[in-house]
Amino acid sequence: MKLLVITNLYPPLHAGTFDVRCETVVNRLVERGHEAIVLTSSYGMKEGQRSAGVERRLRLNGVFGQNLVTARGELQAMEAHNHTVLRELIQRWKPELVYVWSLHGIGKSILTSLSDANCALVFDIADHWLDTGLRHDPWLRFWNSERVSITDTVVRRGLELSGQRNRIDREAPTRLRAGVDRLPEVFDRDASGSAETARVVQGIPPGSVCFCSHSVRAAAEAAGFAIKDAVVIHPGVRTDYFTGEVKPSGNRKCRLVLAAELTRECGALTALDALDLARQQGSECVLTIVGRGSSDYISQLRSKVIAAKLPVEFASVPDLSRDLLPVFREHDIFLHTSEWDEPYISVALQAMACGLPVIASTAGAASDVFSHGETALTYSAGSAEELAGCILRMERDTQIRAVLAEAGRLSVAAQFDESGVIDRIEKFLRAASLMETKV
Secondary structure, three states, rough: EEEEEEEEOOOOEOOOOOOOHHHHHHHHHHHHEEEEEEEEEEEOOOOOOOEEOEEEEEOOOOOOOOOOOOOOOHHHHHHHHHHHHHHHHHHHHOOEEEEEEEOOOOOOHHHHHHHHHOOOEEEEEEEOOOHHHHHHHHHHHHHHHOOOOOOOOOHHHHHHHOHHHHHHHOOOOOOOOOOOOHOOOOOHHOOOOOOHHHHHHHOOOOOOOOOOHHHHHHHHHOOOOOOOOEEEEEEEEEEOOOOOOOOOOOOOOEEEEEEOOOOHHHHHHHHHHHHHHHHOOOOOOEEEEEEEEHHHEEEEEHHHHHHHHEEEEOHHHHHHHHOOOOHHHHOOEEEEEOOOOOOOOOOOHHHHHOOEEEEOOOOOOOHOOEEOOEEEEEEEEOOHHHHHHHHHHHOOOOEEEEEEHHHHHHHHHOOOOOHHHHHHHHHHHHHHHHHHHOO
């Protein structure tokens, strides 16, 4: 197949998110004989750039440290630019299938041009650009919400009566459904929507969506986007690289490791509180925290370590998605302490593939991956007391540690092996392409 891949960020230029899934999938598909070109943003660059296989020409708005543009003139210019770039590339590349990844920070009106592309369309949704991002889109809200200011109402009405909205539509679409001026069911609701919401967005046809986890799919459905025939395809792990045997218990102190982007939602502070509680009950575990992130939050973590005299070290690696193998081999237990609606789990799966037993919070996509007492010990996100109990149990019960480690390793090999995941993705893309051909 000839693929046009659209995403907001693409390595090596990223915003500290360390998400390399898109690059990995594209590379594997190319290795299997498919052709692909990636259209992404010019984030991190002064101006757009074209190179072999990647065009960095889209403009982002209000994400990754950028100011949110809300002035109508600037928004219109930004939207028109992105539509022009997309349409020009589709005309030049003539893809059989457009493969859309994250539209976080990209104007959602681009869905209109995608629906007009006259080729198969697939969405790989691994963040919340659909369930929350769409209704907050500043350009589409101006045109589709009934709750705009009096000034905006007057301006908008004038543009419509004069016929200028229809002219603007040709360069920077203002409607997500042809002939419909307002979509209050999308743009004027709160956290939830009706089952009809998905039907008003023409750019997302039935059978075109795969979610990275049941958690993200549930969030979309709660927002009203119960997309027909949507499937779940979890991210994969390179089990040929991330591999290791279950470690013998030995007599040394258990070495815990937590690896994450260090922000308040990562749960590292809860881990420190739990370690403190566990040590008060006789634990001799030591902890390594690996990652980079918010300087204020890291300072708070370090202050807690000093005040409580905890045996904790801080470390970093260039890329949390790729460079943790040596870290896993130096530790005995992995802590997944996320306290937000995390779309998917990757680092913990890598640790499991390397033979480490896992203690995991139940937030976000963790419920897709971990089964308490079978593949991990789980606890309520944010509960230092429950986490401390899990640490003590894992430290003292060498048998459960070995059983969970082996079960976790086998689970990753059976369900999350990268090669098998690419098989499922390729099958889904072919099915979407055939569906478009039949239509």
